[in-house]
Amino acid sequence: MAETIRVIGDTLPGADLNAPLLEVDDLRVEFQVRGKRVPAVRGASFTLERGRTLAVVGESGSGKSVTSQAVMGILDTPPGHITGGAVRLHGVDLLDKDEETRRTIRGNHIAIVFQDALSALNPLWSVGFQIGELFRVHRGTGRKEARRRAVELLDLVGIPDAANRVGDYPHQFSGGMRQRVMIAMALALDPEVLIADEPTTALDVTVQAQIMRLLKRIQAERNMGLILITHDLGVVADVADDVAVMYAGEVVERAGIREVFKRPAHPYTKALLRAIPRVDAVGRELEVIGGLPPNPASLPSGCPFHPRCFAAEDKCAAEVPPWLEPAENHGSRCHFAQEVYTDER
Amino acid sequence: MSELTAPVPAAERQASLWSDALRTMIRRPDVIIAGLVLLLVFTMAAFPGLFTDKDPTVCRGREAKLRPDTWFTGDHPLGTDAFGCDFAATLVHGTRPTIVLALTVIIVSVAVGLVLGIYAGYYGGWLDTLISRALDVFIVIPMLMGAILILSLFRGRVSADTLFETIAAPALALSLFGWMEFCRYTRAATLETKNLDYVVAAKCLGASDRRIMFKHILPNAIVPVTAVVPTTIGGIIVTEAALAVLGIGVQPPATSWGVLLSKGTEWAGGGYVYLFAWPLGLLVLTVFAFATFGDALRDALDPKLR
Amino acid sequence: MGRYVIRRLLQALLTLGIVLFLLHYLMALSVQIRGNPALLFFGGDRAPDPAMLEQVERLYGLDSPCYERVGDPCLLPFVDRLQGFAQGDLGTTLNGNRDVAQLLSVYIPNTLRLFVFSVITLVVVSMLLGTWAARHRGRFIDHTVRGTTILADSVPVFLILLTYVYIAAVPLTRWARGIWGSESFMGQVFRPNYNPDYPWTTIIIPGIIVGTVGLATMTRLIRASQLENLGSDFVRTARAKGLKPMRITIVHVIRNSMIPIITGVGFLFAFMLSGAVLTEGVMGIPGMGRMIFQAVQRQEGNLVIVGLTVSAFVVVFVSLVVDLLYAALDPRIRYE
Numbered sequence: 001m002a003e004t005i006r007v008i009g010d011t012l013p014g015a016d017l018n019a020p021l022l023e024v025d026d027l028r029v030e031f032q033v034r035g036k037r038v039p040a041v042r043g044a045s046f047t048l049e050r051g052r053t054l055a056v057v058g059e060s061g062s063g064k065s066v067t068s069q070a071v072m073g074i075l076d077t078p079p080g081h082i083t084g085g086a087v088r089l090h091g092v093d094l095l096d097k098d099e100e101t102r103r104t105i106r107g108n109h110i111a112i113v114f115q116d117a118l119s120a121l122n123p124l125w126s127v128g129f130q131i132g133e134l135f136r137v138h139r140g141t142g143r144k145e146a147r148r149r150a151v152e153l154l155d156l157v158g159i160p161d162a163a164n165r166v167g168d169y170p171h172q173f174s175g176g177m178r179q180r181v182m183i184a185m186a187l188a189l190d191p192e193v194l195i196a197d198e199p200t201t202a203l204d205v206t207v208q209a210q211i212m213r214l215l216k217r218i219q220a221e222r223n224m225g226l227i228l229i230t231h232d233l234g235v236v237a238d239v240a241d242d243v244a245v246m247y248a249g250e251v252v253e254r255a256g257i258r259e260v261f262k263r264p265a266h267p268y269t270k271a272l273l274r275a276i277p278r279v280d281a282v283g284r285e286l287e288v289i290g291g292l293p294p295n296p297a298s299l300p301s302g303c304p305f306h307p308r309c310f311a312a313e314d315k316c317a318a319e320v321p322p323w324l325e326p327a328e329n330h331g332s333r334c335h336f337a338q339e340v341y342t343d344e345r
Numbered sequence: 346m347s348e349l350t351a352p353v354p355a356a357e358r359q360a361s362l363w364s365d366a367l368r369t370m371i372r373r374p375d376v377i378i379a380g381l382v383l384l385l386v387f388t389m390a391a392f393p394g395l396f397t398d399k400d401p402t403v404c405r406g407r408e409a410k411l412r413p414d415t416w417f418t419g420d421h422p423l424g425t426d427a428f429g430c431d432f433a434a435t436l437v438h439g440t441r442p443t444i445v446l447a448l449t450v451i452i453v454s455v456a457v458g459l460v461l462g463i464y465a466g467y468y469g470g471w472l473d474t475l476i477s478r479a480l481d482v483f484i485v486i487p488m489l490m491g492a493i494l495i496l497s498l499f500r501g502r503v504s505a506d507t508l509f510e511t512i513a514a515p516a517l518a519l520s521l522f523g524w525m526e527f528c529r530y531t532r533a534a535t536l537e538t539k540n541l542d543y544v545v546a547a548k549c550l551g552a553s554d555r556r557i558m559f560k561h562i563l564p565n566a567i568v569p570v571t572a573v574v575p576t577t578i579g580g581i582i583v584t585e586a587a588l589a590v591l592g593i594g595v596q597p598p599a600t601s602w603g604v605l606l607s608k609g610t611e612w613a614g615g616g617y618v619y620l621f622a623w624p625l626g627l628l629v630l631t632v633f634a635f636a637t638f639g640d641a642l643r644d645a646l647d648p649k650l651r
Numbered sequence: 652m653g654r655y656v657i658r659r660l661l662q663a664l665l666t667l668g669i670v671l672f673l674l675h676y677l678m679a680l681s682v683q684i685r686g687n688p689a690l691l692f693f694g695g696d697r698a699p700d701p702a703m704l705e706q707v708e709r710l711y712g713l714d715s716p717c718y719e720r721v722g723d724p725c726l727l728p729f730v731d732r733l734q735g736f737a738q739g740d741l742g743t744t745l746n747g748n749r750d751v752a753q754l755l756s757v758y759i760p761n762t763l764r765l766f767v768f769s770v771i772t773l774v775v776v777s778m779l780l781g782t783w784a785a786r787h788r789g790r791f792i793d794h795t796v797r798g799t800t801i802l803a804d805s806v807p808v809f810l811i812l813l814t815y816v817y818i819a820a821v822p823l824t825r826w827a828r829g830i831w832g833s834e835s836f837m838g839q840v841f842r843p844n845y846n847p848d849y850p851w852t853t854i855i856i857p858g859i860i861v862g863t864v865g866l867a868t869m870t871r872l873i874r875a876s877q878l879e880n881l882g883s884d885f886v887r888t889a890r891a892k893g894l895k896p897m898r899i900t901i902v903h904v905i906r907n908s909m910i911p912i913i914t915g916v917g918f919l920f921a922f923m924l925s926g927a928v929l930t931e932g933v934m935g936i937p938g939m940g941r942m943i944f945q946a947v948q949r950q951e952g953n954l955v956i957v958g959l960t961v962s963a964f965v966v967v968f969v970s971l972v973v974d975l976l977y978a979a980l981d982p983r984i985r986y987e
Binding site for chain 3: 375478481482484485486487488489490493494495497498499500579583584586587590591592593606610621625628629632633635636637640
């Protein structure tokens with residue numbers, strides 16, 4: 001712990017350990033597509049505390065992956081540009097920092113696990129090299145010591161016979177094992193924030209559960225903040241503490257996981273929940289959300305969800321809904337948040 | 346999931362691939378310009394009479410080496426060569442052997458490559474071993490080297506009375522060392538295609554081997570082959586010119602661009618640059634057009650890396 | 652790994668063996684059809700004394716009766732030839748009766764020098780252009796690079812060379828000598844022909860010109876691999892790991908881009924050999940290419956065959972090296 005504080009003091013002058021671990025505040029990202037500026041994230045806000053797990057849920061194209069890349073500072077610029085908002089780590093806005101500072105934060109304080117480990121690992125280097133690289137670059141560790149640490153990490157994430165497999169190449173591992181390697185790599189420098197971007201989407205269902213359990217276990221052991229990005233509410237039900245639901249580049253609902261499952265306050269969340277297959281609903285037809293996710297280049301007026309919303313009224317097409325809080329720590333961007341929350345709609 | 350999707354017949358997929366490619370191509374200005382150049386050259390080869398009314402074999406000694414001072418007008422729009430032949434007529438009439446030679450070589454090479462590649466890939470076993478080994482052997486000898494070998498070992502007096510006799514020897518030599526690339530692409534595509542669902546389905550329905558090979562596999566194999574054809578035609582024209590400069594290609598008094606170039610080099614140093622520059626320009630323009638066309642075709646057929 | 656190397660070596664040897672036999676068979680066929688090249692020794696068309704002809708035939712190994720029968724593969728002379736090759740005896744030239752092996756010992760280094768400049772030119776220029784085009788994908792620079800390289804590739808090497816020799820070389824040399832003097836580097840580099848006193852300097856320009864062979868192909872390959880690697884997930888991972896841009900380029904991009912570069916050089920090497928024939932012929936560089944050039948013009952079958960054997964050997968060797976480099980660079984094909 002003492003070491004961590006010292007490191008933060010070095011890389012993040014002004015870090016306040018009483019401030020939230022990670023705070024994303026009204027983040028805005030635009031993409032330059034064929035000369036036009038297309039908004040990908042239109043004001044995403046959420047807070048992550050130490051030792052908690054936040055699930056960011058949304059359809060593909062809702063801006064959740066772009067948000068995670070902007071937080072990491074690995075957005076492809078161009079075409080992507082951060083046009084507003086703040087990303088605060090221990091109260092210090094990372095977007096103000098120069099690239100060199102941000103680089104030292106990556107891996108050290110914030111790490112990420114990508115969806116497809118096969119393409120996210122360099123096929124030409126052994127997994128031991130790719131994990132050890134972090135120690136060698138950030139800590140100046142020697143080759144041998146880096147390798148020893150890599151073995152420890154592989155062991156930690158449950159790769160059998162780690163000492164012998166450390167020299168193997170990514171293609172020699174199975175899908176689940178590769179994702180464990182990815183996780184080992186992300187954990188190498190003991191980051192305080194771990195972002196997992198659809199970590200189980202490419203995996204078999206049984207392996208999915210194992211990886212989720214692994215993430216949960218490590219998060220608890222290390223008291224990390226974990227951001228789970230997923231399109232599947234069902235996957236995160238028993239791992240997440242809080243949920244932020246994203247639609248068309250903005251957070252439309254934010255609350256504790258139980259709250260969201262019990263009393264969603266946004267029609268989109270409600271529809272998502274109905275689309276989860278349930279054992280107690282055998283024989284009933286699964287509900288789907290009608291229509292297609294909106295094209296970010298030409299969003300519907302007012303509330304962007306209104307063309308697909310079961311509760312929409314004229315007001316929804318005309319006015320952008322405000323952020324309402326029908327209950328404490330439970331916010332929703334819907335004109336009728338209160339009614340949806342109390343199930344009157 | 347895969348058992349629910351019906352295999353899309355090859356013909357249908359191919360049709361949309363080709364029409365997509367065509368649509369992408371005709372929107373590109375460079376392709377249109379290249380196409381116009383090629384059209385001009387092909388017309389020149391097919392109807393030389395459209396471009397000149399002179400007979401290139403009628404030469405008057407006292408009109409020798411007239412410089413083309415009267416640009417594009419007068420009796421000799423491009424001047425005359427060392428023997429007093431009208432140079433414009435020589436140039437235009439030299440187009441046909443060049444183009445016919447290149448087209449013959451490409452057709453023979455593609456046909457041989459396709460057939461060998463399909464048979465090797467489809468049947469496998471000893472046939473594949475044999476063809477693959479032949480491929481290894483021939484690929485070791487580059488086209489120009491192979492043609493040099495054949496033409497210098499079997500050089501003899503050939504009459505140049507007909508087009509066929511003029512180009513037969515170089516065409517044969519170039520085709521002999523031109524089929525390998527097509528064979529390799531076809532073999533790879535066949536290996537890839539032959540285990541696809543729709544081919545297996547056709548087999549189960551009792552289609553004959555030959556029908557499967559030429560009806561189902563060929564349309565797939567032909568895509569990578571087509572993509573390299575235009576560029577290869579350009580390469581053949583260049584190789585023909587090199588052979589002519591070496592003195593073993595098309596034999597004078599017959600003409601081709603290569604022959605004109607090799608004669609032109611002798612005069613270019615002496616101040617008659619136009620005798621070198623015109624065939625050079627025409628050759629480079631044609632090869633460039635083929636290459637541009639080929640490059641665009643490759644992009645259109647493989648849009649991933651545009 | 653060891654077994655893979657051995658298998659590839661045996662395959663290469665087999666290919667070379669077949670190539671050698673094929674070359675021999677073609678030559679035998681040529682002798683059988685066209686008559687005896689030993690006659691050339693006496694020059695002209697008049698019939699020489701039969702006893703002397705026989706002596707010359709023996710000298711060149713053409714005395715076997717198989718050369719009288721059209722279609723006979725002439726296996727005995729083939730074995731003789733292989734034995735000769737194994738002992739370093741490559742025969743003698745018909746013109747001037749010189750030892751071919753000795754000629755090769757002079758010619759091969761010259762051609763290698765030419766290739767040093769060609770390969771460097773090809774790799775450096777296409778790397779720069781390919782990278783440049785990839786960074787400006789789909790924009791004006793991308794199209795310009797593509798058009799220019801295709802144009803450069805469309806002009807046959809020997810024509811660039813002829814144009815250079817006839818038009819640019821003399822004024823450039825005169826200009827350079829006026830400033831730096833005729834014995835300086837600049838005074839020699841633009842010469843229109845090879846000068847044995849400056850074996851490196853006077854080979855630079857022809858080397859660069861041969862290096863334009865396949866420029867378009869190579870630039871295209873490099874552009875494609877750069878696009879693929881720059882946008883790849885593992886480069887994104889490397890950035891997420893907080894690596895410095897320099898390290899990302901060196902460790903994670905260049906090694907992955909090496910594979911197409913090696914493929915390209917291996918593939919284009921055969922074409923560069925062809926380019927060398929006319930280049931060396933035109934510039935008067937005493938190398939393998941000029942040897943083949945002259946052998947063709949003087950109708951020396953044996954010399955053509957030796958030249959092509961060397962060229963085949965080089966191509967087989969290069970493709971072997973390329974395959975082994977693949978295995979060394981890409982662990983995914985290591986144990987195949």
